[in-house]
Amino acid sequence: MMKYWLHLYMHDYFIKNNMHETAASLRQEAGVPNNSVQIDHPQGILKEWWSTCSGIILKEFSEAETSAQMSKQMMQTEEHQNTDDMLQQQQTDLLNQMSNHMMQTEEHQNTDDMLQQQQVIFDQSLGFFTKDSKFHVSGKCHTDLHHKSFFFGEGNCLNCSTEEVLCCDFSSDGKLLAIAGREAKVVMFWNIEDHNKFVTDESHSLPISDVRFKPNSTIVATSSYDKTVQIWDSAEAGKSPLKLQGHGDHVLSLDFHPRRTNLLCSSDRNNEIRFWDINQGSWTHIFKGATKQVRFEPRNGKLLATSSGNVVKVFDVQTYKLYAIFKGHDKEVQSICWDPDGTRFISISEDSARLWSVSEQKSLHELSSTGNNFQCCTFHPWNWKIWIIGGYRSFEVWNPYERNKTLTIDAHKELVSSLATSIDPEMVASTSYDKSVKLWASP
Numbered sequence: 001m002m003k004y005w006l007h008l009y010m011h012d013y014f015i016k017n018n019m020h021e022t023a024a025s026l027r028q029e030a031g032v033p034n035n036s037v038q039i040d041h042p043q044g045i046l047k048e049w050w051s052t053c054s055g056i057i058l059k060e061f062s063e064a065e066t067s068a069q070m071s072k073q074m075m076q077t078e079e080h081q082n083t084d085d086m087l088q089q090q091q092t093d094l095l096n097q098m099s100n101h102m103m104q105t106e107e108h109q110n111t112d113d114m115l116q117q118q119q120v121i122f123d124q125s126l127g128f129f130t131k132d133s134k135f136h137v138s139g140k141c142h143t144d145l146h147h148k149s150f151f152f153g154e155g156n157c158l159n160c161s162t163e164e165v166l167c168c169d170f171s172s173d174g175k176l177l178a179i180a181g182r183e184a185k186v187v188m189f190w191n192i193e194d195h196n197k198f199v200t201d202e203s204h205s206l207p208i209s210d211v212r213f214k215p216n217s218t219i220v221a222t223s224s225y226d227k228t229v230q231i232w233d234s235a236e237a238g239k240s241p242l243k244l245q246g247h248g249d250h251v252l253s254l255d256f257h258p259r260r261t262n263l264l265c266s267s268d269r270n271n272e273i274r275f276w277d278i279n280q281g282s283w284t285h286i287f288k289g290a291t292k293q294v295r296f297e298p299r300n301g302k303l304l305a306t307s308s309g310n311v312v313k314v315f316d317v318q319t320y321k322l323y324a325i326f327k328g329h330d331k332e333v334q335s336i337c338w339d340p341d342g343t344r345f346i347s348i349s350e351d352s353a354r355l356w357s358v359s360e361q362k363s364l365h366e367l368s369s370t371g372n373n374f375q376c377c378t379f380h381p382w383n384w385k386i387w388i389i390g391g392y393r394s395f396e397v398w399n400p401y402e403r404n405k406t407l408t409i410d411a412h413k414e415l416v417s418s419l420a421t422s423i424d425p426e427m428v429a430s431t432s433y434d435k436s437v438k439l440w441a442s443p
Helices: 002-016 020-030 045-124
Strands: 134-137 140-142 153-159 165-170 176-181 188-191 197-199 208-213 219-224 228-233 242-245 251-256 263-268 272-277 282-288 293-296 303-308 311-316 322-327 333-338 344-349 352-357 362-368 376-379 387-390 392-399 405-422 427-432 436-441
Touching: 002 020, 165 427, 165 436, 176 208, 176 427, 176 436, 219 251, 228 251, 228 263, 251 293, 263 293, 293 333, 303 333, 311 333, 333 376, 344 376, 344 387, 352 387, 376 405, 387 405, 405 436
Parallel strands: 165 208, 165 405, 208 251
Antiparallel strands: 134 140, 134 405, 153 436, 165 176, 176 188, 188 197, 208 219, 219 228, 228 242, 251 263, 263 272, 272 282, 293 303, 303 311, 311 322, 333 344, 344 352, 352 362, 376 387, 387 392, 392 405, 405 427, 427 436
C-alpha cells in the first residue's frame, strides 16, 4: 500500500515538473493510473507523502509489532512449556536417581555384607582363635571379629616343669614333641596321639638351650650351657646319650642337615660354628659366624642361616664361605626360621620381625613388636606365607603379604620361649617361661 502511494506521488511530481516521458515510463512500469494528486504541503513532497502515508505505516508497524509480540509470546509460552517439561523431566530424573541411589545403597550394603563375609573367610586363613583374640590391620586393633573367624585354638596344655621351658621340636611324623629347659637337664617327650609323656635320664649338667629331631627319625640332639652337644634316641629314652665335646663356651643352638642326616651343626656364645658327623662322633669343620641360632635351609640344605649380633649371616654349606649378610635389625637377632620352600626366612629381634628374600638378598617386609618383646618364630602349618611370632604372653600371627595384617593371641602367662610347627598333623607347639607347653590345633 505504501509503495502504491509513493508511486502515485512520484508520478504527480514528474507531471508537475514537465517530466512527462519519465512519468509515462513510471505509469508503464509501475502501473500508476493517469491522474494527479494535489501536493500543497509547504515542506514538499516527502513531507506530504509522509503525512498521507504515516498512518498506514504506523498501522502496519503496529500490526507487525503485535505479530512479533504474539510470536514472541508464543515462543515464550513454548519456552515456558519446554521449561516446565524440563523441570518435570528433572524431577522425574531426580526421583529416578533417588530410587537408583536407594537401590545402589541396598546393593552396596549387600556388597559390604558379602565383602565382610569374604573378609571373614580370609581372616580364617590366619588360622588361630582364642576367646581373647584381637584382629589387627595396619596397626589398628579390631575387637569385633570373634573367635569363630579363626580355625585354630588351644588344644592341650602340659604343665611339665617347675622351671622355665626353653625349647621344643616335633618329630617329622608329628607324633612326638621333644621339650627341654632349665629343670633337671633332661628331655621330655610328649606323645601327641595318646598324650603320654616320658623323659630321658639326666645327662647335661646345665640347662638345655636347644632341641632338634633328626629328619625322619627318633633321634634327638640337644645343646646345653654345659658346652656339650648330646644325641638321644627317643625310642630308647633310658639309654645314655652320645656326647659331642669341643666347644669352649655355652652351646646355644644346633640343627640337623635335611638330607645328610649324619651332619649336625652347632654354635656357641664365642661365635664358633662346628659341623659334626654324628656317626663318627666328632667334628669335621670349624668356622666363625654364629652365636644365638643356626638353621639349615630345609629343602636341600645348601645354605645355613645363622644369627650373630643384630645381623643374619647365610653360609654356603659346601664351601663354608659366606653367601650373604642380611642387615636391618637394631637389636640382637633371637630367632631364625625358614619357610618350607627354602626361598625366604624370617628373623626375630625384640623390637621387630623381618622377612627376607634369599635370592634378592633384601628385606621384603617388617613388623614392629610395639613392645611385645619378640622372642621366637615359626611358619603357619598350612599357609606358609603366614608367620607365628612368640612374644611376651602372646603370639602375633603375621601375614606380611596382606597389609601387614596380624592377629594377637593371648597364649601364656610369661614370655613365649619357643615355637615349633608340625605340617602333618597340622599343629603348633609353644613353650614358655611360665613352665608350660601348649598345643594349638584345629578344634
